Amino acid sequence: MAELRVPVSAADHARGAAAGRVVLVEYGDYECPYCRAAHVEVLRLGRHFGDDLTYVFRHFPLTEIHPFAEPAAETAEFAGAQGRFWDMHDAIYAHQDQLSLPFLVGAVRALGLSVRDFEVALEAKTYAPKVAQDFLSGVRSGVNGTPTFFINGHRHDGPFDYQHLAAAIQSVRSRP
């Protein structure tokens, strides 16, 4: 059974409860249509489980099939360094069909962040090590595609629609 090898830490991007009873970790790719579908489900899960659920997103860009997955991940990290990770994350998934370098520049501008700093960071690959670190932690944890979810450290091998994820989270939450 695959287990999360790198525990959730302050280096991660988390949303929802600060320390929920259930921690849902997703390894995802910004250009993957299944991850976009999962993004909608995850937002619903957050509304349903409220203070019981902490959600963490880690990068797993499949760069061989998704040319914009890596720059998108680095863009989210760039925004994250300025406290805007989730704004960028949501913007990318909301407009995944338009994903391109000009789109990412526009998204940076729309958040009021410096386009010049962004272009420098992308060129210098400032955030590539963070993305690579997420990717490797996923590989060593048994990530087998995108998205892959871990619920309190255990890989969720079932479907990732709302019903299945909610049932899996509920069963962990109701444990004494």
Added chain:
Amino acid sequence: MGHVLAPGVTAPDFTLHVTPDQTLSLGDLRGRPAVLAFYPADWSPVCGDQMAVYNQVLPEFRRHDAEVVGISVDSAWCHQAFAETRHLHFPLLADFEPKGAVARQYGAYRDGDGVCERALFVVDREGLIFWSYRSPIAVNPGADGILDALDRLETQEKSDGRTQSAGVRG
């Protein structure tokens, strides 16, 4: 459902088509650790399928000096189209004629379904199976088990190397 070949056994040699006009033998990989990944079929309907993940993890396999090959009962033409579409940078072997013959030798064939199991083998430099694992057919096993096995193989090789050189000195 039988058992996949266990560690310690010599990995059965094979020669399979890797493209319509080229073949690859297990013997060609001798001298390096080999990862044999049997899988049910090309074209699974997800982006992050088993082969896509291995493709993305190739630098880690290569860091261990290991060569990875995927094996299914799909034909070489089918593999070629699949590998081109998904930009795969490692060989896919066609266990196509007689169908599944190699998979059967490894205990990795699903009679009735007519496809390979999701079975993984790490073969050492001398051609012995070092690690094997069969995943439930619906569960894509990822790369963690393979990398853990390659780590252990490397540790073992290092300690064997020390023993041998100690022996020579003694």
